[in-house]
Amino acid sequence: MLTQEKQAPALLEATKTIAGSEAIMLGLLQEGVDTIFGYPGGAIMPIYDALYDYREQLHHVLVRHEQGGIHAAQGYARSSGKTGVVFATSGPGATNLITGLADAMIDSTPLVCITGQVFAHLLGTDAFQEADVISISAPVTKWNYQVTEADELPEALAKAFYIAKSGRPGPVLLDITKNAQLQKFDFAGYVPCQHIRSYRPKPIVRKEYIREAAELINNAQRPFVLWGQGVMLGSAEQEFKAFIEKSGIPAAWTIMGAGALPSDHPLNVGMLGMHGNYGPNVLTNECDVLIAIGMRFDDRVTGRLDKYARQAKVIHLDIDPSEIDKNVQTTVPVWGDCKETLPLLTEVIKEKHYPEWLQKFHTYRDTEVAELIRDELYPTSGELTMGEVVQQLNELTNGDAIIVTDVGQHQMVACRYAKLNQTRSNITSGGLGTMGFALPAAIGAKYGAPDRTVVAVIGDGGFQMTLQELGTIMQSGVDVKILILNNRFLGMVRQWQELFNERRYSFVDITSPDFVKVADGYGIPGKQITERDMLKDALQEMLSHKGSFLLEVMVAKENNVFPMVPQGCSVSEIRLK
Amino acid sequence: MSNPQQIDRQEYNITVYTENHVGLLNRIATIFSRRKMNIESLNTSPSEIEGIHRFNIVIHESEEVVRKLVKQIEKQVEVLKAYYNTNQDVIWQEMALYKVPTDVIAEKALVERLLRENGARAVVIRKDYTVFETTGHREETDNLIKVLQPYGLIEFVRSARIAIIKDSEGFNRKLREFERAEPGEEVVENEFLNSRDNVFTM
Numbered sequence: 001m002l003t004q005e006k007q008a009p010a011l012l013e014a015t016k017t018i019a020g021s022e023a024i025m026l027g028l029l030q031e032g033v034d035t036i037f038g039y040p041g042g043a044i045m046p047i048y049d050a051l052y053d054y055r056e057q058l059h060h061v062l063v064r065h066e067q068g069g070i071h072a073a074q075g076y077a078r079s080s081g082k083t084g085v086v087f088a089t090s091g092p093g094a095t096n097l098i099t100g101l102a103d104a105m106i107d108s109t110p111l112v113c114i115t116g117q118v119f120a121h122l123l124g125t126d127a128f129q130e131a132d133v134i135s136i137s138a139p140v141t142k143w144n145y146q147v148t149e150a151d152e153l154p155e156a157l158a159k160a161f162y163i164a165k166s167g168r169p170g171p172v173l174l175d176i177t178k179n180a181q182l183q184k185f186d187f188a189g190y191v192p193c194q195h196i197r198s199y200r201p202k203p204i205v206r207k208e209y210i211r212e213a214a215e216l217i218n219n220a221q222r223p224f225v226l227w228g229q230g231v232m233l234g235s236a237e238q239e240f241k242a243f244i245e246k247s248g249i250p251a252a253w254t255i256m257g258a259g260a261l262p263s264d265h266p267l268n269v270g271m272l273g274m275h276g277n278y279g280p281n282v283l284t285n286e287c288d289v290l291i292a293i294g295m296r297f298d299d300r301v302t303g304r305l306d307k308y309a310r311q312a313k314v315i316h317l318d319i320d321p322s323e324i325d326k327n328v329q330t331t332v333p334v335w336g337d338c339k340e341t342l343p344l345l346t347e348v349i350k351e352k353h354y355p356e357w358l359q360k361f362h363t364y365r366d367t368e369v370a371e372l373i374r375d376e377l378y379p380t381s382g383e384l385t386m387g388e389v390v391q392q393l394n395e396l397t398n399g400d401a402i403i404v405t406d407v408g409q410h411q412m413v414a415c416r417y418a419k420l421n422q423t424r425s426n427i428t429s430g431g432l433g434t435m436g437f438a439l440p441a442a443i444g445a446k447y448g449a450p451d452r453t454v455v456a457v458i459g460d461g462g463f464q465m466t467l468q469e470l471g472t473i474m475q476s477g478v479d480v481k482i483l484i485l486n487n488r489f490l491g492m493v494r495q496w497q498e499l500f501n502e503r504r505y506s507f508v509d510i511t512s513p514d515f516v517k518v519a520d521g522y523g524i525p526g527k528q529i530t531e532r533d534m535l536k537d538a539l540q541e542m543l544s545h546k547g548s549f550l551l552e553v554m555v556a557k558e559n560n561v562f563p564m565v566p567q568g569c570s571v572s573e574i575r576l577k
Numbered sequence: 578m579s580n581p582q583q584i585d586r587q588e589y590n591i592t593v594y595t596e597n598h599v600g601l602l603n604r605i606a607t608i609f610s611r612r613k614m615n616i617e618s619l620n621t622s623p624s625e626i627e628g629i630h631r632f633n634i635v636i637h638e639s640e641e642v643v644r645k646l647v648k649q650i651e652k653q654v655e656v657l658k659a660y661y662n663t664n665q666d667v668i669w670q671e672m673a674l675y676k677v678p679t680d681v682i683a684e685k686a687l688v689e690r691l692l693r694e695n696g697a698r699a700v701v702i703r704k705d706y707t708v709f710e711t712t713g714h715r716e717e718t719d720n721l722i723k724v725l726q727p728y729g730l731i732e733f734v735r736s737a738r739i740a741i742i743k744d745s746e747g748f749n750r751k752l753r754e755f756e757r758a759e760p761g762e763e764v765v766e767n768e769f770l771n772s773r774d775n776v777f778t779m
Contacts, residue, residue: 134600139607143654146599163654197755198596198657322648 015188020150021050021181023190024114027157028058030190033085035076035447036060037069041089043129044116046181048087061447061476064468066093068440070100071466074109075444078427079402079452081235083110083164084444090116091129094137094175099434101140101171106431107256108233110169112160120148120177133175142170150183154190162193167201168320169233203321205336205344212332213315214348216289222357223249224280224287226272226301229256229430230294230318236339237261237423240293243346248353250361252280254295255411256430259420263399269361273301274565275412279364281563281571284309286360291315294338297327298431307570317341371576372562377417383556384532386413386485392539393455393483394419401453402427402445406438406462409491412561414457424449436465442480443472453481453543460486460512470522473548481542482524482550484515487557495560519550526550585639588617590662590669590740591647593632594624594748596655605632605656608649614638618671620737626752629657635738657755662742669740673718674700675709675725676732682707688728695721706731 018026024047028036036058040048051060063069066088073084088094094115104111118127134146143163147156156174164172217223225247231240237260244251244261250269251261261268270277272284281303284290290312295301302308305327313331316324317338324333334341376387390413393401399419405411405428420426427445429437442456463484473480494508516526526549529538535553542551565574595601602621609616617635624631636643643661650659679702682688695717697709711721718735 135603138600138604139611144600196654197752199654320652322645322652326645326648 015186017184018187019046019050019181020147020153020176020183020185021046022053023150023153023185023187024157024176024181025050025054025058026187027154027190028085029054030192031157031161032082034059036085036087037063037072037076037444038087039063039066039069039089039093040087041093041116041129043090043118043178044087044093044114044176044181046178047114047116047176051087059447060087061443061472061478063440064471065466066096067099067436068443068466068469068472070097070104070111070113071434071437071440072444072447072469072472073111073113074100074104074107074437075404075427075441075446076448077104077109077111077444078441078448079424079445079454080448081232081424082448083112083161086111086113088113088115089129090118090133091131093129094133095131097173098136098140099432101137101173103429103432103434103437104171105140105142107429108169108229109171110164111171112157112164113171113173115173115175116181117146117175117177119179121179123148123177133173137173140171141173144173144175146175146177147180148177150180150185153180154187155193158191158193159196162196163199167199202319202337202340203335205340206334207344209332209334210341210344210348213291213334214345216313216315216332217247217249217291217345218350218352220289222283222287222354223247223289223291224283224312225249225251225291225293226254226284226295227251227257227260227293228254228295229260230338231257231260232423234294234319234337234339236294236337236342239339239342239346241265243342243349246346246351247349248351249291250354250358252277254298254301254430255415255426255428257295258415258418258426260423262421263419264421267358269358270365271416273298274303274567275416275561275563276301276565277365277416278368278563278574278576279361281565281574282364283360285311285570285572287312289313289315291317292328293317293342294319296323299327302327303565303569303571303573307572317345368563368576376413379532384530384535384553385559386410386487386555387417388532389483389485389535389539389553389555390414390417390457392535396536396539396543397453397455401425401455402449404428404438404442404445404454404456406456406458407433407435408459408462409487409495409559409561410457410459410485412492413485435459435462438462439466439480439482440469440472442482443469443476443478446478446480454479455481455483455543457483457485459491460484460488460515461490461510463515464510464512467518470519470524473524474522478548479546480548482519482526482548483539483542484550484552485555486512486515486552487555487559488512489557491559492561494558498558498560499564499566515550515552524548524550526552528552528554530554585641586637588635588637588664589640589643590664590667590738590742591632591634591636591643591650591659592662592740592742593634593650593659594657594752595630595632595653596657597623597628597630598655601653601655604653605634605650608646609636612646614646618737620739624748626748629748629752633737633739658748658751660742660745662740666744667740667742669714669738670712671715671718671738672710672712672736673721674734675711675721675730676706677709677725678729678731679703679705679707681728685728688725691724692721695724697721
């Protein structure tokens with residue numbers, strides 16, 4: 001260690017005196033940051049001034065609202081696997097980040113948000129654009145810290161990046177007072193953080209639980225795997241696939257896990273949860289061993305907990321010990337990074353197949369196709385459905401696009417039916433359910449994966465929550481395909497009002513501007529279609545257009561998303577209509 | 578009919594070792610307030626190790642809830658370790674101060690005897706008032722309020738609970754383990770999971 005430190009170039013150089021804001025730039029470069037989403041303001045001006053000198057290496061995307069900035073950083077992190085970086089000013093700039101922080105916290109997205117703050121001597125005086133950002137953001141950040149002296153900056157920034165990305169990832173916020181940005185100090189070089197004594201990002205893997213889990217799996221008759229985003233966060237897609245293929249166990253996904261195993265993999269049996277597939281929900285209550293991998297048993301996945309998989313022995317693989325036994329009591333807790341635990345497990349399990357058990361999933365699948373999916377994906381008459389739009393998109397992209405979804409009916413339809421050939425292809429606001437997420441997240445996703453086609457699937461309600469980000473697209477020239485599924489309703493709430501509130505449609509009837517004209521105002525070409533026979537050509541036009549394109553598809557007003565596990569019901573009480 | 582969860586509820590002593598970090602108290606407090614839980618008592622002060630703080634939190638809840646809360650507390654970056662114990666597992670004390678008019682004490686021999694019986698000791702004696710101090714369990718410090726009330730108790734204050742864990746070996750050895758990037762075999766992590774005596778099967 002000592003020799004390494006001696007050789008570190010930063011220490012060989014004589015320390016130099018630089019401003020805090022410049023130290024931030026050097027730190028960002030050392031952390032491998034290439035893209036920043038942000039919005040300037042008074043209290044963060046010194047950082048933007050330093051950025052001016054580094055604008056070639058650190059590409060800054062000027063968003064139209066800080067919420068757009070943080071959702072873009074989330075999209076970037078989710079498509080690239082890197083940490084998203086956001087700049088915002090003090091007060092309103094910082095408070096505008098809160099929704100995105102909460103979203104990134106619940107969906108475990110690594111972010112480093114840097115907010116300006118008023119001068120340290122003004123803290124607590126109700127100064128102009130002062131807000132207590134550390135207190136406000138504490139419950140929605142993995143870690144946050146206020147820097148009031150420039151010489152604290154390198155270490156604080158290094159900790160921020162380490163904490164955001166290690167263990168179970170999450171958003172981190174650094175609140176930097178203006179004096180700390182301006183102050184000059186002796187900069188001894190930037191040393192990335194590798195250890196914090198009070199922080200154990202990866203729990204030690206316990207071999208006895210691997211053995212116990214393997215024994216349960218080897219003796220199982222009807223085992224069932226549920227996987228979540230943890231597989232992708234751990235970059236364990238290959239390890240996961242190897243485990244599934246050797247064990248022969250049917251596997252279903254949460255919407256955050258979609259794409260970690262390709263949609264057409266023979267052991268991928270579909271989506272879990274409230275609007276998931278029929279078989280995976282019903283058979284959760286028939287399996288004998290339930291193996292949960294990198295997922296957290298959200299209430300939208302489990303339905304009524306006291307009727308959830310009561311018959312099954314539960315193995316839970318998770319990097320976060322506080323997730324184990326939180327909602328569902330486990331029989332064997334396998335804590336650790338699934339990139340390490342899955343291979344250990346794969347090594348000691350027997351190679352098996354469960355043809356009869358797998359057939360049960362297929363039988364339920366056939367029922368679901370016959371009773372519901374066929375009409376949703378391949379209707380021949382009546383109004384356009386959301387499902388057929390997604391199906392057409394699948395055929396044209398061949399499942400290679402990144403699908404970014406907003407929140408609501410279109411989200412459930414897109415997640416259910418999107419074909420995903422590769423990992424990091426489904427970006428959605430899963431835990432928080434943030435309407436307005438998709439447009440900015442798609443912008444960030446494109447920056448994170450510039451070689452891939454990014455399609456933002458958005459409802460008419462959610463689009464109006466953050467459509468100012470069309471300005472970001474216009475100015476940056478980023479190539480994002482915007483697919484609006486317009487049903488002239490806040491459709492998911494309308495569906496619940498229809499099913500559970502006797503069709504008392506309370507404030508779900510929403511009018512929209514002419515979206516094509518709005519896009520045109522931003523210099524983005526667009527098209528609106530209402531007829532089935534125009535769908536394929538319009539989608540093709542959108543996809544082959546060089547640059548961003550907005551396609552608005554007018555879909556049926558009062559279609560419902562099915563299947564559905566009504567709130568308060570067991571997963572086995574899933575309704576097909 | 579009482580709710581079975583109500584029956585399981587009892588006082589738990591949560592002990593937390595932390596770094597001395599601005600805002601951590603807020604983060605720990607919101608773990609409770611987010612779940613609409615009241616903290617019965619909270620004490621925080623430097624521990625036996627320089628730079629490490631120790632929280633003592635008392636909460637009236639079921640063990641299942643407390644176990645989850647402790648895991649959430651331990652998840653905080655600046656928290657080194659958190660434990661929970663029942664009242665039987667700890668030695669605990671609260672301290673109380675009582676301000677009483679001096680003339681009453683001086684004139685009434687009975688009061689002096691009551692104070693002695695309750696283990697109180699004078700901290701300050703002035704012409705106008707005297708401050709007594711006592712330590713003990715809640716009932717004991719409560720009892721002295723009742724005793725002194727008829728004699729013109731002017732002011733009363735009680736500290737939060739502090740508790741020593743009966744079977745703890747302190748934190749020095751554990752801290753050395755934490756300071757190593759790769760913990761040794763002897764380090765016990767996730768002890769709430771490890772010590773699940775009855776593994777639940779569904």
